[in-house]
Amino acid sequence: MWDDPDDPRFRVFSIDSSSGPGNADYDEWPILDGAPVDPEGRPLQVGARTTWSCFHDGVPERHTNFAGNTAPLELQIRQLSHAYGGMTGPLSRAILVRWDVENRSPHTVEEAFIGVWMDGDLGDSSDDLAGSNPTLGMSFVRNAGPDEIYGEVPPVVAVAVLRGPSGGQDAYAAVDYEILRGPATALESYNLLRGLSRFGDAQIDSATGLPTRFWHSGDPVAGEGWIDETGGDKRTLLSVGPFDLSTGAHESLDAVLIIETGPEGDEAQQRLKAAVGLVRALSAKEVFPLPREWAVQAVPSVSSCPESDSAVFIYGSSRFPV
Secondary structure (H helix, E strand, O other): OOOOOOOOOOOOEEEEOOOOOOOHHHHOOOHHHOOOEOOOOOEOOOOOEEEEEEEEOOOHHHOOOOOOOOOOOOEEEEEEEEEOOOOOOHHHHEEEEEEEEEEOOOOOEEEEEEEEEEOOOOOOHHHEEEEEEHHHOEEEEEEOOOEOOOEOOOOEEEEEEEEOOOOOOOOOEEEEEEHHHOOOOHHHHHHHHOOEOOOOOEEEOOOOOOEEOEOOOOEOOOOEOOOOOOOEOEEEEEEEEEEEEOOOOEEEEEEEEEEEOOOOOOHHHHHHHHHHHHHHHHHHOOOOOOOHHHOOOOOOOOOOOOEOOOOOEEEEOOOOOO
């Protein structure tokens, strides 16, 4: 079912605005593996640089990560990323990503979530703080104060949903944890995707006393709400779902990874909110990243992509294959 992962065609393909015939990645653009093309049938090039790759989870012996050590779900993922250059403003500091997920198993994956996991590591990773913004469908990492690498005013980095499997921009949950308190089993990973504690308990917003799926969703600039105040090596997990994925079906997620800086104080955090809001507004109008009809390549895929060494996504299902 799965092709040889050592085949040289299985790599990250990268083209830019100057690429054309004679460029190896342009000439070998893997259309039959599902790589997208423009209306003229040429490799799809968006922005200043475009990268494309595909991977799957179909080899049982490669499932060694304790946080996801299940039998394969047999999902294949095609990843398209692009960035813009030669401009100012938020798009100059953003990477836009589309993941197309195909179910190549003989069973329906039920109650599935797609999670975008981020290890922010802003300079010195031991003093990071995490947060979320449910209105913007965003998880972010900021610094607890001055950083030995970035100096007095460190940047802020975020990942936000642009368009999910339902076609909307809503995230389902946004959680965070310190490195030594992360998921230790597949079920714990699935609980986090659902906005619960890794043990399956509802997370309580310390500011409201109410259950929430969005952790540390307070405003760190205004000092209001539930705010992360303990620096550490933080990870964030932003999820969309739940949905069922039948055999042969596709779903996709568009997201943006963006970093912002500011000359002083909390300006980076304020700029981040404005930047993510702008990118989401443009995406909602389909200005970019791509028209929805390009989510699945028009040329049928006749091959399989290689097993991935590390997951960009964590995939959860209410029924773990055994």
